[in-house]
Amino acid sequence: MGSTLKESDELVNGEESDGSFYSNAANYWSKVPPTVDGMLGGFGVISHTDISGSEKFLKLIYKWPNPPGNRTAVDCGAGIGRITKCLLQNHFENIDLVEQNPNFLEEAKKSLSNCKKIGSYFPIGLQNFIPEAGKYDVIWCQWVLGHLTDEDFMKFFQRCREGLSNDGVIVVKENISADEVVRDDLDSSVTRPLKALKSLLHQAGLKILLNHRQRKFPSGLLEVRMLALRPAPVSIADGGDLNSQENSMEAG
Numbered sequence: 001m002g003s004t005l006k007e008s009d010e011l012v013n014g015e016e017s018d019g020s021f022y023s024n025a026a027n028y029w030s031k032v033p034p035t036v037d038g039m040l041g042g043f044g045v046i047s048h049t050d051i052s053g054s055e056k057f058l059k060l061i062y063k064w065p066n067p068p069g070n071r072t073a074v075d076c077g078a079g080i081g082r083i084t085k086c087l088l089q090n091h092f093e094n095i096d097l098v099e100q101n102p103n104f105l106e107e108a109k110k111s112l113s114n115c116k117k118i119g120s121y122f123p124i125g126l127q128n129f130i131p132e133a134g135k136y137d138v139i140w141c142q143w144v145l146g147h148l149t150d151e152d153f154m155k156f157f158q159r160c161r162e163g164l165s166n167d168g169v170i171v172v173k174e175n176i177s178a179d180e181v182v183r184d185d186l187d188s189s190v191t192r193p194l195k196a197l198k199s200l201l202h203q204a205g206l207k208i209l210l211n212h213r214q215r216k217f218p219s220g221l222l223e224v225r226m227l228a229l230r231p232a233p234v235s236i237a238d239g240g241d242l243n244s245q246e247n248s249m250e251a252g
């Protein structure tokens, strides 16, 4: 359903400054059932492969000489808590969820009711979320960033930088378009090419330390990338210029 646009000011600078980009998305999601299939656009079947790819990616991060802690994570655009339930609760002592759709949050609360590791549920959009300074070892953002305008995307990640604990890491896992920003008017989102994502993250003061492609998804789906990010500039302890360390591998 997406119509292709050039990376023009029309989209990038959010001409819908009346907020309709956000209200249309909220309206779209309000009609989606609070199920794994709903979260994944009818592709619930890929959830296991997705989680397994994320698990491998996270393990690589924890092999670093200065890995993040295992105390606190936040699931951004958490939906029904699929990622918290299947991945984050196995790695962190305390997990917060940010999700603006009340039905999804309700379902997340039900589904995670036996999990003792849930901290706060934030019922707001990421454009309004201000992470507590220094709180998070990992900030996980998956399949939600296309719902932010470029400006809000950048500001969100600037705030996330401040929300990281010492050695904290931001993980971005998103669909990638081939070479242009692709707009989907159905769910009011954009899919960005990797170069646009990198440019925005760079402008937000972040460096990419790992850049892996999710593998084993059914053919016909968009490419999915996992990025691990830390604030730039990095300290000597991180090994100097991490731009040169960006590890762009395929990973399953």
Ligand SMILES: C[S@@+](CC[C@H](N)C(=O)[O-])C[C@H]1O[C@@H](n2cnc3c(N)ncnc32)[C@H](O)[C@@H]1O
Pocket (backbone or CB within 6 Å): 022, 025, 026, 029, 039, 040, 041, 076, 077, 078, 079, 080, 081, 082, 083, 098, 099, 100, 101, 104, 124, 125, 126, 127, 142, 143, 144, 147, 148
């Ligand atoms: C494709 S689903 C992915 C959910 C979850 N990340 C997962 O992978 O299971 C997109 C989610 O982003 C949420 N969302 C949409 N716009 C948002 C915004 N501006 N801020 C926070 N969440 C948003 C939707 O309500 C929905 O739960």
